[in-house]
Amino acid sequence: xxxxxIVEVERIRKKFxxxxxxxxxxxxxxxxxxxxxxxxxGDGLYRTAAGIFAAKEAVAKVxxxxxxxxxxxxxxxxxxxxxxxxxxxxxxxxxIEISISHEKNYAVAVALKVL
Numbered sequence: 488x489x490x491x492x493i494v495e496v497e498r499i500r501k502k503f504x505x506x507x508x509x510x511x512x513x514x515x516x517x518x519x520x521x522x523x524x525x526x527x528x529g530d531g532l533y534r535t536a537a538g539i540f541a542a543k544e545a546v547a548k549v550x551x552x553x554x555x556x557x558x559x560x561x562x563x564x565x566x567x568x569x570x571x572x573x574x575x576x577x578x579x580x581x582x583i584e585i586s587i588s589h590e591k592n593y594a595v596a597v598a599l600k601v602l
Contacts, residue, residue: 488549488599488600488602489549489597489598489599489600490544490545490546490547490548490549490597490598490600491545491548491595491596491597491598492541492542492544492545492548492595492596493541493593493594493595494537494538494540494541494544494593494594494595495537495592495593496530496533496534496537496589496591496592496593496594497592498537499533499536499537499540500533503533503536512524514559514560515540515543515559515560516536516539516559516560517560517563519563519565520539520563520564523535523539523565523566524536524539530591534589534594535589537589537593537594538587538588538589538594538596539564539587540594541587541594541595541596542562542564542572542574542585542587542596542598543559543562543564544596545585545596545597545598546562546574546576546583546585546598547562548598549583549598549599549600550576550579550600557576561576561577561578562574562575562576562577563575563576563577564585564587572585572586572587573585574598581600581601581602582600582601583598583599583600583601584598584599584601585597585598585599
C-alpha cells in the first residue's frame, strides 16, 4: 500500500503565525520532531516542519486515515545515522518506509507499507 502527501511550506508558516505556534507544534509533533525542527532556522524550519507534516499524512493514508484510532503524535518521524527519515507508529508492528523531499515552496512525502 502507498500513501503520498504534498504540503505547501507557506501553509505551515501561516499556521505557525496565525494560530498559537506552540499549540500547533504540541498537537502535531512529538518531542523528537520538535527538537529536530528547532535545529533549523529561517525557511529551513518551515520546510522541515512541512516535510514531517507531509510524512505523517502519507503514513496515515496507508493506515486508513486519521481518526479515533490514529492521531498525529502516534506517528513519529525520526532520522537514521545517515539522515534518512524513519517512521514508527504507536501500536503498529508493520514496517513502513518513508521518503521526504523538499523544494523551495513544497514538501512531499511517500509512505510504503511493507506487507
